Amino acid sequence: MKTENQKAWLFVLPVLALVAFNALIPLMTVVNYSVQETFGNNLFFWQGLDWFENILRSDRFHAALGRQVMFTAIILAIEIPLGVMIALAMPRSGPWVSVCLVLMALPLLIPWNVVGAMWNIFTLPDIGLLGYFMNNVLGVDYNMTQSPTAAWVTIIVMDVWHWTSLVVLLAYAGLISIPEPYYQAAKIDGASNWSVFRYIQLPKMKRVLTIAILLRFMDSFNIYTEVFVLTGGGPGNSTTLLSIDLVKVALGQFDLGNAAAMSLVYFAFTLLVSWLFYTIMMRDEE
Amino acid sequence: MAKITIDKLRHSYSPNPTGPDDYALKEIDLDWTDGGAYALLGPSGCGKSTLLNIISGLLTPSEGRVLFDGKDVTNLPPDQRNIAQVFQFPVIYDTMTVYDNLAFPLRNRGVDSARIDARVMEIATMLELEDRLATRASNLTPDNKQKISMGRGLVRDDVNVVMFDEPLTVIDPALKWKLRSKLKELHQKIAVTMIYVTHDQTEALTFADQVVVMQDGVIVQIGSPVELFERPQHTFVGHFIGSPGMNILPCEVVDGGATFQGQKIALEGKVVKTGQTTEIGIRPEYVRLSDSGIPATVRKAADIGRHTVVEMMTGGVAINAITDAAPPEPGTEVRLSFDPDQTRVYSDGWIATEVAK
């Protein structure tokens, strides 16, 4: 059993100091922006909650939020089941497991803008492998810079390519922690494959899957670099997800107050969803 | 319920076994009659769990056959053998209630719900879990979880054999005793064949009618607890069963009799076999402290409740005696005599004396 010891705070102090320095000060700065108006030259004027009111009423915000929710929902709906399915199909041990894991982890280790650049090269209509294949072999008209559908399919496939491995790794870690007797007992009890999944594997993967869903939700909700490099938010505004929109507002229009208020709204939204999800998933624990 | 026959069974975990050392099980032949309570006893790594997994069908043996009522089941998967197995750690379906856990094996076999209900209630009552049926299984204590594992085996009335693989490992000592007697009681009530694997002699001896003692993949003796205690067929059995175990003293065999420390020792009968090594086996219970006999020096005396274990040295060999009398002080020189009808000679580990008829 753990012992009660308030001195343990001393051990946590460096972590708190570092994280607080990086998290709280910038957050306060953003909050500060969000209630002011600036015309450059470091002149700021008190603006109150006007920005927040504007944002919540603006069509642009609703459109970007709508695209973002759709993007996150689609990639979660693909990556989580796909990741679990791949993890289930992996052998529990053996020489090939390490090889598989190394190869699968590879996309996770590529800098995000390289991911975007790589997919750009991959999908160029006439000289990219995928672009060439789609247009010249399958005869499908595929051009990301012109068709919003093509752009959407591409960013989703790219995200699936980039991040499904994280789900696989987490789900696989959950699976290999299940002791062999559970499978043996299920065999003896005459359980079907589905029952084994539903009553043994899924409950044991719950913790890691919660983490996987949370991470994927948060990271996809803030996705910027890969999509920006690949599509630049276009064609038109079709792939302008929240973060891309934010940058357009903040840097493109130098509308800092508005951008800050927007980002706080997103932050609050992400926090709320994550917290709800975390609480619901962890309710049964302990 | 069925009679279980193990026929010339051998098993190796390596795909190309070369010598006998590659075999976890070396040539096992066994017959288990219907409705008996059996124990498989042996130290860790002796092959008892391997044998259990072969009977349940979780492992396919390298050679030999497993027969249930004369029917060859060697290659049948576990779910078609109608067996039940309870593992070392309680295996329960965390997200289900106690009721659903117990009903699970029946539902998987498409039993109708009225019948399931009746069986679950019956088994739950037997296990004293009837008031917990609606609880989520993950919230139970380890002993109740282990009861559910047992219950899932017992709930099926077509079950051939229920197997227990060291089921009390994670149970508190106080509850161990309770659960063990519950098991015994269940066996008497439903009279299904039960096989209990353990390395704990107390568990084996209290549970089973017949105990199979294994060592290094070989069965060294099959017998009732009394037989194992009274006449061990092998020095391993003598040493493994009993507390402290049988004394084993190197001796010389001359003309069908044995001499130890130059003294002739009276035996239960004639020595009929000789081998590389010959040893006298005598349980501490039958070693007497007396006025004449083999000289020994007392090293220490340990009070174990109603008796005292006296540890002594005689000619460089340790020997124990159990006595009810007041123990001698350490350092005392004593003399020992052995009860002849409990004194045997073992050659190469196996019993070598024969009782004259």
Added chain:
Amino acid sequence: MKRRAWIPIIYILFLMVPIYWLVVMSLKTTNEILGGFSLFPQELTFDSYRIIFSDPTWYWGYINSISYVTLNTVISLAAALPAAYAFSRYRFMGDKHLFFWLLTNRMAPAVVFALPFFQLYSAVGLFDTYLAVALAHCLFNIPLSVWILEGFMSSVPKELDETAYVDGYSFPMFFVKIFLPSIKAGVGVAAFFCFMFSWVELLLAKTLTAIYAKPIAAVMTRTASSAGYELGLLAAAGVLTIIPGAIVIYFVRNYIARGFAMGRV
């Protein structure tokens, strides 16, 4: 299980195709790239790589990236180790809520926080140093390290600590000589994830650097835009950014899955 082996195989093939294409492009001449489509390089060339290795802007990008990533890994682990120890051994006020709070630091939209980060690090005089990027990346690497290390530490029985004290070890001696070696797999996994997330992050790294600490990924962005569309060069630089990660992952391959399994929420 064997029958389903095709699922991971197909998935891995899917992962490899874009990487394959990146490698192929890096080995083609610019003329060939723009001239038309070919599955394999017709005239194999290492020119793109030669340019990268001979131009200081390029190779300094690598040195910079590796420097701050290493620095970040060291700082993150140094801070996370005692904290993880506290979480795994003691109960104290607020410990239960801390994990979720730490996790929330991933939720802030980095693009908007980039500017405050810039101001903050300029104000403390760290702008355009390795330390700035290394510290900024602690924001998401420390919570992750604490989580992973805590899981590994909790699996070490508390009796180990007590035995060491009985044997006369002081706390720092015990921690370094006995405790750390017994969780070295965990330290390896945590280091791997620190390396990974620091290596792939670009936005903060780019914002906090100008010349002296500019990461390789930022150098690439510049090439892609200012020096025209030099796809071969871009591809070669991309390939080179994959290599350090691949090397690191090779060393920890046996621990990755376990690292997640041991961590607790």
